[in-house]
Amino acid sequence: MADPAPPYHDRDGYIWFDGELVPWRDAKIHVLTHALHYASAVFEGERMYGGEIFKLRPHTERLIASAAMLDFEIPYSADQIDAACIAACKANNLTDGYIRPIAWRGSEQLGVSAQAAKIHLAVAAWNWGSYFDKNERLRGIRVGLAQYRRPDPATIPSKAKATGLYMICTIEKHRAERAGYADAMMLDYRGHVAECTGANIFFVKDGELHTPTPDCFLNGITRQTVIELAKRRGIKVVERTIMPEEVATFSECFIVGTAAEVTPVREIGPDTFKPGAVTETLLNDYMAEVQPKKVAAE
Ligand code: PMP
Numbered sequence: 001m002a003d004p005a006p007p008y009h010d011r012d013g014y015i016w017f018d019g020e021l022v023p024w025r026d027a028k029i030h031v032l033t034h035a036l037h038y039a040s041a042v043f044e045g046e047r048m049y050g051g052e053i054f055k056l057r058p059h060t061e062r063l064i065a066s067a068a069m070l071d072f073e074i075p076y077s078a079d080q081i082d083a084a085c086i087a088a089c090k091a092n093n094l095t096d097g098y099i100r101p102i103a104w105r106g107s108e109q110l111g112v113s114a115q116a117a118k119i120h121l122a123v124a125a126w127n128w129g130s131y132f133d134k135n136e137r138l139r140g141i142r143v144g145l146a147q148y149r150r151p152d153p154a155t156i157p158s159k160a161k162a163t164g165l166y167m168i169c170t171i172e173k174h175r176a177e178r179a180g181y182a183d184a185m186m187l188d189y190r191g192h193v194a195e196c197t198g199a200n201i202f203f204v205k206d207g208e209l210h211t212p213t214p215d216c217f218l219n220g221i222t223r224q225t226v227i228e229l230a231k232r233r234g235i236k237v238v239e240r241t242i243m244p245e246e247v248a249t250f251s252e253c254f255i256v257g258t259a260a261e262v263t264p265v266r267e268i269g270p271d272t273f274k275p276g277a278v279t280e281t282l283l284n285d286y287m288a289e290v291q292p293k294k295v296a297a298e
Contacts, residue, residue, distance in 0.1 A: 014091035016084045016123040019076075021091045027122060034114045035104035039164030042066035045258045046099040048089050048125070052292040053099060054258075055221050056082050060101075062161060062221070067103050069157040072119050074103045081121070088125040098128035098259065128259075140266030140275045143196065143255075144181035146172040150188040150195070150217045158216045169197035183255065185268055188216050193242040199257035201265075202226065203250035204278045208236040210250070222256040222286070229285040235278065247271050254279045262286045 015027035035041040043066075044059045053059075060081045067074050074081065085099050105117040148168035151158055158165065168186075176184035176197075185201065188194040193212050195201050200223040203210045209230050211223070227237050247253075253265040253273045262283040264275035 011126070013126070014088070016088045016091070018120055018122070021087065024124075027124070029104075029120075030107045032107045032110050033104065034106060034110055034117045035163070037110065038105075038112065038114070039162065039167075040070060040072070040114060040117075041102055041104035041163040042070055042161055043100060043102040043163065044161060046085060046101070047258055047261075047290070048094060048097050048099060049290045050292045051095040053085055053089070054290045055225070056085060058221050059258075060085070063101055063103065066160040066162055067119075069160040070162055072103075072105060074121055075119055076121055081123075084121070084123045085125070088123040092125050094125055094127065096127070097125050099123060099125045138264070138275075140264040140273065141182035141255075142180070142267040143265050143269075144176040144179050144184045145269040146184040146186040146197070147175070148172055148186065149191075150186055152189040153216050155189075159218065161218060173197045187244060188212075191244070193244055193247065196255050196260075199255040199260040199263070201255050202253065202282075203242070203247070204252035204276070205250050207278065208238055209278065210238045210240065210242060212242050213239045220257055222258055222261070225289060226256050226262065226282055226286060229282055229289060233281060233285070235282075252276045252279045254283070256286075261290075 009025065011024050013024040014021040015024055017027045042063060044063045046053050046056060046059045057078065060078045063081065064074055064078060076084070081101065085101060088099060089097060101121065101123040103119060103121045105114045106120050108118050109116040148171060156165065172184040172186060183196045185196055186194045193201065195212070195217050200220045201211065214223070230237050247268055248271045251273065252275060253268065255263050255265060264279045264283065266273055266275060
């Protein structure tokens, strides 16, 4: 799917870059940046709703933890990273938008070893509506089946939100889009249902919510929020191993993520679903939950 113009490098506004707000077009790095060659970068995706970044601190903590999994330390505290995210929104006059912090190894050393490479941090923020087409979203999206699988945690730090983990996601998203799907469902290295290319997955059966145990992929912040919202509604949540053959037995399906929010699914490969009451309830609960909490008037 073509990204709506203008390209990301050619926009107005400001980007928080190593402690300063720089004009958007000047936020550049050298081609010999370690992260470009060896995928030594970790990032976040956050959304601001009504002037507040939803679950900012958990995102910042995950960024710091992802960096630690890649054996580097971000040279800013959690408070400073939170402040950078807020400053990036403010500098671009955003009250609703998407925030992308990224930390990476620089160009002081280029080779597998990068002990001397400086660690950088940048935060960009921009207006970004629904990840999936709005009309499509209400009807439910069509999801294809991925060929690559989420890797064994013994082969890669699979819980890091690290750029390298997205190589197979981009390949699979492209494959899905070429076949007319909006996304692809990935299995894990054991052949269990895992997630989509940028979102976690939930199924409904007999009024209960079933979702794969996140033991080799991100336990998304949205996933955790939706589980909490379901429990508040008295909906039973079952985290377990889900085999691909079982997918046909579920009545509803939806995917969740900061960008995807709660997106109903109407088709996964040969199996079809009808976005129903559970999906609709949780979609509405999620959209209410992300709004800043109003302090009651005195
Ligand atoms: N899985 C993958 C592969 C993702 O990219 C994302 C988006 N960060 C998620 C799950 C959902 O995570 P979150 O709800 O924290 O955005």
